Amino acid sequence: MRAFLERHRHLSLLVAMLLAQLFFLAYQIKGAKDVRLIRLWAVAVISPFEKAVDAVVDGLGSLVENYVALYGARQESQRLRAELDLARLRLQELEARAAEAEQLAALLELKHAYPRAPLRAAEVIGSSPAATTLTVLINRGSEEGLAPNMVVLTPDGVVGKVIAAFPGVSRVLLLSDPKSGVGALVADSRQLGVVKGTGGSLCRLEYIRNEEPVAVGAEVLTSGQDQVFPKGLPLGRVTAVRPGEFFQEIMVQPAARLTRLEHVLVLAGPPESLTATAQASDSSKQLAR
Amino acid sequence: MALTYQPRTEVYRFHPAVVLGAVLAAIFLQVFLPIYLTLLTLFDLPLLVVIYFGFSRRNPSSGLLLGLAVGMAQDLLSNNPVGLFGMAKTLVGFAASSLSARLDTDRPVPRLLLLFVFVHVHQVIVASIQGLLLGEAGEFLGLRVLEAALVNALAGVLGFHVLDRFRKST
Structure with missing residues (x-):
């Protein structure tokens, strides 16, 4: 460097003098914004480096920030997903509770409709362990005064009857069980018959003669003649009618949703205890509703 | 042909008083004469002094330093930012000194011709900085620059002839 400067000392001196004057000139000159040119030059020289450093720092910062944000977003996403799952679970629970509350409200309404009837609310706690029988277990038993042949119903209609009462638990034979039989009548024509279970979702209305017309959609109620079920409780609706050898083959869709039982009412008394109440006339309407 | 490649090794030296006197006289005249004679605004006597000593000393460093000093003095005495004429005369002094080693600058x-060119160069540098x-x-x-170049060239040839009397061969 020194050798170069000595070899080109005149040129070096020229450049040095020119630069010195240039800076001196720039120091004196003020730009449009009353800023000395030397400052503008200094800024112009420094600013690219500053911008570069700033860009690098910004880039790194942004990268780190994005990484952190991404990591945070992932955690947030996991947290939100967990919260969503929890909320869904909660919603399902609330929906179930709402449905349960609705059922209980209906049961309560039914109970209020028969203020003197010994209706006991019970919860279905189990179903039949064998596919051959359609029974459910309820959480009321002999200790609560439940006994065999007591009627089990919901606001929709008849469910069945208690076939065994144990301490704290009772077994209920559903209307759809093949062993079930309920005295019935067709609401419109007042034709008497027996509703029997088929083991499936439908029941069969038997002993209706071929010459006695039954319309599809007709409502079937309890007749009370079996001395177990009070008269006038909804059993179901006729879904199909076919003439048989002597009697028609009439299929009935149970009014109560037997496959989705949760809460039921048990008439802890004789059948008359329901019909003998002052509001007996309203009961059928209530149940029908 | 006067403007021929004819390397010259002869270097002249001046008494410092001569240099100082010439510079001060040039600046003084440049400052005061145009007040009385507008035509003299075309002259740039300090430039002529710089060129002359550049031609004679044939040393680029001394040429540029003299140009620097004269130009800055001119700037200081004017309303120009200091460095405007300084830079221009530094470059001209350097160029004159450098060229004088390759061209015969002792003949009129x-x-x-060189004065005519250098006045233009000086003006271009000043205008560029401006x-x-x-x-x-x-x-x-432009026309004014052309006039100034002609006037200064003629004045320079005459003035240089006068100054030649004060130089000494080394």
Whole structure:
């Protein structure tokens, strides 16, 4: 460097003098914004480096920030997903509770409709362990005064009857069980018959003669003649009618949703205890509703 | 042909008083004479002094330093930002010194031509600085610059002849 400067000392001196004057000139000159040119030059020289450093720092910062944000977003996403799952679970629970509350409200309404009837609310706690029988277990038993042949119903209609009462638990034979039989009548024509279970979702209305017309959609109620079920409780609706050898083959869709039982009412008394109440006339309407 | 490639090794030296006197006289005249004679505004006597000593000393460093000093003095005495004429005369002093080693600058015709060129170069440099740094519209070339170049060239040839009397061969 020194050798170069000595070899080109005149040129070096020229450049040095020119630069010195240039800076001196720039120091004196003020730009449009009353800023000395030397400052503008200094800024112009420094600013690219500053911008570069700033860009690098910004880039790194942004990268780190994005990484952190991404990591945070992932955690947030996991947290939100967990919260969503929890909320869904909660919603399902609330929906179930709402449905349960609705059922209980209906049961309560039914109970209020028969203020003197010994209706006991019970919860279905189990179903039949064998596919051959359609029974459910309820959480009321002999200790609560439940006994065999007591009627089990919901606001929709008849469910069945208690076939065994144990301490704290009772077994209920559903209307759809093949062993079930309920005295019935067709609401419109007042034709008497027996509703029997088929083991499936439908029941069969038997002993209706071929010459006695039954319309599809007709409502079937309890007749009370079996001395177990009070008269006038909804059993179901006729879904199909076919003439048989002597009697028609009439299929009935149970009014109560037997496959989705949760809460039921048990008439802890004789059948008359329901019909003998002052509001007996309203009961059928209530149940029908 | 006067302007021929004819390397010259002869270097002249001056008594410092002569240099100082010539510079001061040039600046003094440049400052006061135009007051009385407008035509003299075309003259740039300090430039002529710089060129002359550049031609005679044939040393680029001393040429540029003399140009620097004269130009800055001129700037200081004027309203120009200091460095405007300084830079221009530094470059001219350097160029004159450098060229004098390769061209015969002792004869009137080369002097006339070189003076004519250097006045233009000086003006271009000043105008460039004005335009680039000061944001002013400087006059690069034109009739006035041409007139100034002719006047200064002629004055320079005469003045140089006078100054030649004070130089000594080394």
